Amino acid sequence: MATILAVDDSASMRKMVAFTLKQAGYDVVEAEDGQKALNAAKGKTFNLVISDVNMPIMDGIQLIKELRTLPNYKFTPILMLTTESGADKKTAGKQAGATGWIVKPFNPDQLLSTVQRVLS
């Protein structure tokens, strides 16, 4: 089954995402900031990365930029978790190389259908 890296500094959000995806049969690894996520991504190749934008130490935009420099992650789908008012973040994210975004707040079904869409 596909493996997913879920990145968010908010534990409740992270766990909700991880739980939802695990229930659907995916393997999920959690990271609480961009740096930890990058480390995890270097150690193991994920099929999909879902990341919040606003995080301490290394934010989502920076994470995406870093990921895209890794040979294994050139074409990997990377989804940002953004809020509806974060237009500039979407632009910045795309410039950094993000695949797309999921708008917060979202419910588990929305999350799942987007993930399934991207991973099929």
Added chain:
Amino acid sequence: MEAELDTVNDADGDQFLTFILADEEYGVDILRVQEIKGWGKVTPIPNTPEYIKGVINLRGTIVPIIDLRERFQLETKPYGPTTVVIVLKVVTEERDRIMGIVVDAVSEVYNIAEDELKPPPNFGGVLSVEFIKGLATIDEKMIIALDIDHLLNSDELAVIDTAGGATN
């Protein structure tokens, strides 16, 4: 010491552990019996009714011990080698409590079906009908089945307490 119990197996009904108290045989619901201990040192608690002998340490928990003879105002008898403490689980509204009762000796375990329990006549006095589930006849003996929850309810104890407070 743990006593070995002989059980008389029957089809239905509740099982009762019976014990002897002043030549009468009483029974308690066996599901409430936690264990049976020999009589040992008890720490008295001040300003409590006579029939509350005190408390003991039961593997780390403080458990009060009640002497039923004194509770029922029967003639007191010195404690002997067959004197036994039955540790019971008492169910009250708020929670479960563990309490022990001192009895002369443990008798048997009997199966007593619902319909075998006859309602008690009003004895009057201390042995209020609230404490008695009913009377049963087994092997030509009369067994008085007790309702532990009412008998050992601490509200009851508290009521007696204030009445007996004047003894100080």
Added chain:
Amino acid sequence: MSIDMSQFHQVFFEESFEGLDSMETGLLELGQGGEDPDLINSIFRAAHSIKGGSGTFGFTAVANFTHVMETLLDEMRDGKREVTTDGVNLLLASVDVVRDMLTAVRDGSSLDEERVGSTQAGLEAMLDSTEEATGTEEGQAKIAPAAGWQIVFKPLPHLMQTGNDPARMFRELAQLGDLETEVDLTELPPLEDLTPEECYLSWKLSLHGEATREQVEEIFEWVDGDCELNINPLQPGSAKNEDTPEIQDEVPEKTKNTQAVSDPAASKNSTTTQKSPARAKSGGDSGSIRVGIEKVDALINMVGELVITQSMLSQIGEDVEEFDQASFERLRDGLQDLERNTRELQESVMRIRMLPISFSFNRFPRLVHDLSSKLGKKVELKLSGEGTELDKTVLEKIGDPLVHLVRNSMDHGIETPDQRVAKGKSETGILHLNAYHQGGNIVIEIEDDGAGFNREKITAKARERGVIGENETLSDEEIDQLIFEPGFSTADEISDMSGRGVGMDVVRRNIIDLGGTVEVTSRPGEGTTFTIRLPLTLAILDGQLVRVGNETYVVPLVSIVESLQIRDEQINTVSGRAQVYKLRDDYIPIINMHDAFSIQERHGEYADGLLVVVEGNGQKAGFVVDDLLGQQQVVIKSLETNYKRVKGVSGATILGDGTVALIVDVAGLIRLSRKKSNSTLRSVA
């Protein structure tokens, strides 16, 4: 699939409250002139997190409220808005509101909706004052679906490197209707020039069916800017159409709402529809503990050692056929190890429940800040010893008394700037909270450099209330202690800061209930210091074992003043009933424990006994006991679990020999004994 989100709620609440605390600390710093961009950013992030989480977990009103906060903070961090005192204060007030909102959701408690509404309106007003035209609503006309869509899709070379895959997008399109694809290979370079990571293909797609334009656009939403995209209606009845229209149709950028704020009325309504858990918990009492992982590791190590000692001991029992000196010594060593292991394990476990007092101290910067402006005083708060640890339950219960003492210091202690300057003091008063360990206790000091006690006023008030006699003179220390008497307040007006004089005695009562003590010393004109002593844990007691008759009792060491041999000549009788003992200059009432506890056996006359002088609730008394046994730490076991509360007894413990010993409730026994001697005549032994 439906997932029960409530399992994540507790974590969300915990992290949100932490986030609110850090926002508050940050805002206070900001208010003091720290315009550090990182600081503003971290405050923003906290609000953003709470907003995101509350939206996700369905707490809509909270999400809406925090959204406005977030917008304001966003402007501040982008430099679009200046950080002003008003702004900071409004945000601080908002933090309080969010706390209340989250508490209401979590505990089902009531919420002051008016306050929510007015604070939110305040935030919006602040936003509006410099706001430009807000984002427009999406003005997408619903285009009636044609017979389908003609799509020309030309990815820019780097499109694949965004992780997007045209094949995936076509699969999604195919779900909307019948899809025909025609690939255009004209841009494809020769193999040797080909860069495999780039996309040289483009497509013409015909989607037949009833899909709407939005549905098609949505599929290409993510690749906007990474491709050229033309979407045109298919003419009804037309088959594959090779012509590409001239007009370039950009996928319209979704215009966002910068004002996604619902008006206060709506938020008021939505609060009531929020899911709130059925339980109503007492304020601030959480059922979980955060434990540092070092503590858990230490615990695991201790248990490991315990296991080793235990197996070593059991081996001594097995190996040895006859018990000789060597094995006896091994046994003794083993038992010593066991004692050490057990003690260390006990300490280790107790430490788990210990938290640093900073959890309590943390509310004070905010409190002092608010109170100083309210009272018009300048106060600087100093905190030291925040890392001092104490039991979680004690920590939770000491909070309110501390708040009360701090309020008292600020209200009655520290003077207004004018008054201070007139006295030659600096304008700003200093309030110092200090905590440290001493013996088996934690000591908390609250010291101010304010006016100190007006002893004349206190004495006058005490005389007026009949607390002391007209002609009674008291020492300074005794006068100071008077403030703990019920109904005592020397404030000329009843200020609602420190309450109506119901404060101090309740504070002391609460501290005593925790097994602690509180004292005050005052230096008129210079300041006042309150000293609180609390036991480090509630479950363990340092006790003095005493023998009364055949029974052993435990008297809490903290209550014992001294112990002495009874000298008959020091015993006096008052009014033929009560007995007192002359101890130096004082007469202290004698409490005969045999009588108090109705113990029959008596061992000899008083003269053979010992007097244990104790203090409970500020009163001294002497307990007559037969013998003093050792001192030891005892574990407090409840009598009430299986029995009920007994007057004069605060609990029980299990001694080394397995028997039960009752723990004396010193204050209770003193009270009890006084009642008894008032009601019956007592015979002198």
